[in-house]
Amino acid sequence: MEEVDKREYNRMEFQGYAFGGLALVPSNELENGVRGNLKELAPYINACKETEIARDDYVSYAVDLLASLIAPTFDVSTEVVEKRIRYEKLERLIP
DSSP states (O other), X not given: OTTSOHHHHHHHHHXXXXXXXXXXXXXXXXXXXXXXHHHHHHHHHHHHHHTTOOHHXXXXXXXXXXXXXXXXXXXXXXXXXXXXXXXXXXXXXXX
């Protein structure tokens, strides 16, 4: 491993991570999980809207919260789910 070029190693790490994320958290099930848990975010999103906090300012927190709700379903870390949500561009579903 020490002889592998650092850029090549990083590329292999990324590919392994991406494959693992896709295999452990399938796209359609992830989207269903996001849609199914949006109601849990409603009080927070409504509070942000009432105080005129811009969506761009709260969406990353909403993704974090969604990931913490969804991760146990797949038995993966919240980080894996956060990255999958962003990769699939599912944050677009957050009002």
